Amino acid sequence: MSVQPDVKPVLIIGGGVVGLTILRTLTCDVKLKGSVMLIEAEDHLCSHASGHNSGIACTGVDAPMGSLERALVRESLSNMRTWLDRFNLPFRPVGSLVADWGAREGEGEGEGEGEGEVMNKLRAVVEESHVAGDCDVELLTDRAKIISLEPNVNPAVSAAVHIKGEVVVDPWLIPMSYASHAVENGALIKKGFRATEVSFDENGGVWRVASKNGEVLYAKVVVSCVGNWGDEMFNNLKGKPAPFVNKPRKGQYTLFERTEGLLKRPLQPVPTDFTKGVFVFSTLYDNIVCGPTAEEQENREVAELDEETLEMLKETGKRRLPSLAEKKIVRSYAGLRPATSERDYQFQLDPMRNFLSVASIRSTGLTASLGIGRHAASLLTSVFDFLEVEKEKVIKTTKFKDVEELSREFRERKDGKVEIPFLGECFVTHPITQTGWSGC
Numbered sequence: 001m002s003v004q005p006d007v008k009p010v011l012i013i014g015g016g017v018v019g020l021t022i023l024r025t026l027t028c029d030v031k032l033k034g035s036v037m038l039i040e041a042e043d044h045l046c047s048h049a050s051g052h053n054s055g056i057a058c059t060g061v062d063a064p065m066g067s068l069e070r071a072l073v074r075e076s077l078s079n080m081r082t083w084l085d086r087f088n089l090p091f092r093p094v095g096s097l098v099a100d101w102g103a104r105e106g107e108g109e110g111e112g113e114g115e116g117e118v119m120n121k122l123r124a125v126v127e128e129s130h131v132a133g134d135c136d137v138e139l140l141t142d143r144a145k146i147i148s149l150e151p152n153v154n155p156a157v158s159a160a161v162h163i164k165g166e167v168v169v170d171p172w173l174i175p176m177s178y179a180s181h182a183v184e185n186g187a188l189i190k191k192g193f194r195a196t197e198v199s200f201d202e203n204g205g206v207w208r209v210a211s212k213n214g215e216v217l218y219a220k221v222v223v224s225c226v227g228n229w230g231d232e233m234f235n236n237l238k239g240k241p242a243p244f245v246n247k248p249r250k251g252q253y254t255l256f257e258r259t260e261g262l263l264k265r266p267l268q269p270v271p272t273d274f275t276k277g278v279f280v281f282s283t284l285y286d287n288i289v290c291g292p293t294a295e296e297q298e299n300r301e302v303a304e305l306d307e308e309t310l311e312m313l314k315e316t317g318k319r320r321l322p323s324l325a326e327k328k329i330v331r332s333y334a335g336l337r338p339a340t341s342e343r344d345y346q347f348q349l350d351p352m353r354n355f356l357s358v359a360s361i362r363s364t365g366l367t368a369s370l371g372i373g374r375h376a377a378s379l380l381t382s383v384f385d386f387l388e389v390e391k392e393k394v395i396k397t398t399k400f401k402d403v404e405e406l407s408r409e410f411r412e413r414k415d416g417k418v419e420i421p422f423l424g425e426c427f428v429t430h431p432i433t434q435t436g437w438s439g440c
């Protein structure tokens with residue numbers, strides 16, 4: 001007697017913030033019938049880009065005008081505060097300052113530019129923000145006003161744009177809240193499962209996904225959210241090259257010891273088409289961070305640190321915030337943005353082979369995550385009408401413990417883990433959270 005395989009309605013490949021938000025949205029908002037499943041190659045969720053970012057929910061001003069990225073950033077940001085409150089997650093709604101000191105800082109802005117040129121760039125930031133739908137921005141040309149907002153910045157600051165909508169968040173807790181909510185409501189997560197073979201049975205309309213050690217899963221629809229491996233996975237799913245090529249972009253960071261009250265708002269240079277530039281910002285836990293850089297590299301997996309760049313970051317920090325000269329560096333880390341040859345987010349849905357590929361979520365994926373989940377779910381449900389929903393399903397929501405309690409647990413356990421509702425013991429992968437919770 002042959003045993004019928006257990007066919008999941010949807011199998012998501014990749015346990016970063018993108019895969020996790022889609023898992024949650026399909027389970028809790030769409031209320032798909034049957035358990036949606038997510039597989040993650042590593043032993044811990046958010047081991048790659050989603051565990052090595054800046055942790056700033058940004059307003060999307062640097063995303064191209066009219067892009068899907070900008071639309072999803074805006075949509076997500078307008079729902080983010082409600083989400084954070086719903087799960088008792090910490091945040092600091094401080095806004096940010098795009099500022100100019102008239103000196104070169106790391107990535108090419110400033111040096112040698114006349115005051116007129118700088119003002120034009122800052123005016124362009126204001127205009128771009130308005131076009132992006134963010135009207136709560138202000139051009140500050142009065143040095144005293146800037147210093148009154150941030151008393152510890154280098155007093156040579158000449159002008160700044162105050163973008164009021166940006167929010168400093170805990171970059172690890174947000175994706176974990178998606179994972180927790182999804183599992184609470186029936187989703188399944190399998191870690192340590194690297195999909196090495198995928199094949200589609202066109203007659204039966206079922207995907208077979210196998211790992212190197214012989215485990216096999218079946219699903220009607222596969223969603224690829226594999227970050228820096230997006231083009232390779234697309235190729236495997238479609239049998240043809242992807243319409244984009246992954247180009248990992250490294251960002252290195254330096255973290256200074258905790259110093260309460262030194263800086264409230266992230267300080268950022270004028271963004272370029274290539275990068276938002278090096279930020280100097282305070283985490284929720286009062287570590288001052290300088291970074292990220294934007295360095296293209298071939299390697300998709302390993303983000304190495306180099307002394308010269310870390311020195312440059314330290315100097316950038318000290319220039320913008322002179323009292324950093326007396327502060328100790330406690331940590332450095334680097335992450336790889338899943339950038340591609342394309343500037344915008346890449347959503348490719350294949351109605352013949354029942355898959356959705358989500359790629360090129362390069363430097364705003366945390367901010368845009370609520371929008372990404374909603375967008376992916378609406379693409380899937382509008383095309384795959386065989387996906388059934390359980391309209392009457394009651395969705396439960398369990399809040400997280402207070403962050404003080406989580407950080408105390410983290411310090412006391414000493415194994416790098418905390419207990420997350422419905423997920424059990426979870427390893428904290430993000431250096432910002434690790435450093436903040438360890439009290440350095």
Ligand SMILES: Cc1cc2nc3c(=O)[nH]c(=O)nc-3n(C[C@H](O)[C@H](O)[C@H](O)COP(=O)(O)OP(=O)(O)OC[C@H]3O[C@@H](n4cnc5c(N)ncnc54)[C@H](O)[C@@H]3O)c2cc1C
Binds near residue numbers: 040251
């Ligand atoms: C330096 C830096 C700074 C950033 N700053 C910000 C910021 O301030 N604000 C913001 O909103 N965003 C920021 N981002 C962007 C954000 O972090 C990314 O957009 C987001 O993390 C991308 O998520 P992802 O799920 O696509 O990729 P990832 O987090 O990389 O997840 C992909 C997952 O897929 C898994 N995988 C790959 N292949 C397989 C396979 N075959 N089988 C199973 N699993 C597989 C990987 O192990 C990985 O865990 C930054 C990113 C970086 C690197």
